[in-house]
Amino acid sequence: MSDGESAIDHDDDHVYLSLAEGHDDGSDARWAFGTGFEDPLYGVDTSVPEGVDAGELAAVCVELADDAVVSAQRLAQWCTRAPELEEEVALANIGLDLLGQARLLYARAGQVDGTGRGEDAYAYFRDADDFRNVLLAELPIGDFAFSITRLLVLSSWRLAHLERLAAHRDPVLAAIAAKAVKELTYHRQYAAEWAVRLGDGTDESHRRMRAALDQVAPYLGELFTAYDVQGEVVEVLRQVTEAAGLPMPSVPPARGAGREGQHTEHLAPLLAELQSVARAHPEATW
Amino acid sequence: MVTVTAIEDVRRARGIAERVPDPELPMLTLADLGVLRDVEMTADGTVVASLTPTYSGCPAMAEMRAAVAARLRAAGYARVRIRTVLDPPWTSDWITPAGRRKLTEHGIAPPGAAPHGPVVLSLLPTRRTVPCPRCGSPDTEETSRFAATSCKALWRCRACREPFEYVKEI
Secondary structure (H helix, E strand, O other): OOOOOOOOOOOOOOHHHHHHHHHOOOOOOOOOOOOOOOOOOOOOOOOOOOOOOHHHHHHHHHHHHHHHHHHHHHHHOOOOOOOOHHHHHHHHHHHHHHHHHHHHHHHHHHHHOOOOOOHHHHHHOOOHHHOOOOHHHHOOOOOHHHHHHHHHHHHHHHHHHHHHHOOOOOHHHHHHHHHHHHHHHHHHHHHHHHHHHHHOOOHHHHHHHHHHHHHHHHHHHHHHHHOOOHHHHHHHHHHHHHHHOOOOOOOOOOOOEHHHOEOOOOHHHHHHHHHHHHHHOOOOOO | OHHHHHHHHHHHHHHHHHOOEOOOOOOOEHHHHOOEEEEEEOOOOOEEEEEOOOOOOOOOHHHHHHHHHHHHHHOOOOOEEEEEOOOOOOOHHHOOHHHHHHHHHOOEEOOOOOOOOOOOOOOOOOOOOOOOOOOOOOOEEEEEOOOOOOOEEEEEEOOOOOEEEEEOOO
16 A cells, blocks of 8 residues: 555445345345445545645536536437447447546545535536536537537547646545546547548538537637646647648637636536436435 | 464455456456455454456446455455555556456457557557457457447457457556
């Protein structure tokens, strides 16, 4: 156990354990997923290192988690709508990775912000103006070219920032970031390959990629105000647009303030769908 | 002889935890997969098993925790604790040689060496050779970078025409 390693003991009186025990007959203990909720940071050290501002740390975690959960919800909207089954599976998988990151980040935020809130409190019981995601994440899915272009930009941006956060003084956030970097590398690669394929494809796919870049460009400024990673993201965009024969988008001054809770009209309906079951049955367990 | 008993006890507990199958790749044990990071025993006789998730969103973590605890309790260990270890993050390099052999035997191609160093985007055609786990032919192609679980990609063999899954390097 190094100092940076984030793990301590918790007792094991956990809902899943009793479920598994009930089925334990010496063979595989099996039960369906979705039989209850769990703490994704179960058994991880919950202390905040000296010199780390707990409120600031919680805010950092919530911003990253909100970007992830809103992006995951948009990606999930491609289920049954993607051009091919393989792409639907890919987009859903990317969403699942982001959802996993969000769960860990919300759990960390709840540990350090003094409220002791769980992940569900953040995801299901906050309103649109409490969310801190950047505006680009909440825009409707558009066509496949737009979703790919957005994924390229957001995954490059998140990857560049999380690479830095992997050295954060909070070992839990650092560990979440280090893990997420590996996942985001796959997301960015997937988006970049599709962007090249579409940009360098037919006249129609090229036209749609140009339109998608035009739609994304106005939201780039907000990203670089939030995280100082413009160099890395612009380099990726340059590489992809060159290979795809597409024009390089310009980065306008920041527009929008998702990080201050000022959102487009698109976030509230997204959250309404995401939160409807949890809010209809707030104490439900199954 | 307390010390010797304790050492034997923790060794036995480790053996039990190591043999728990992975919920999504049941031909592998948690030890084969490399997600069981440690099994220790505290002074008061509590068995502490440390697990690490493969992917952030891996839905199998809860079942892994439950299964390890249930197996240990069934083996007579009254006090069991499970820890989640996030650091260092899991890498497919931790899949053991035995685990790789079992994957191949079950028609799943094992991962190559995980990438290290700076994360650079490459748009050059990837010439990764993944031999078909069924017929061994190197004439294979990727059909999807993502598959039925987070850790796998979809491939197909041009020689025997069979699709197969491939555990991704991470």
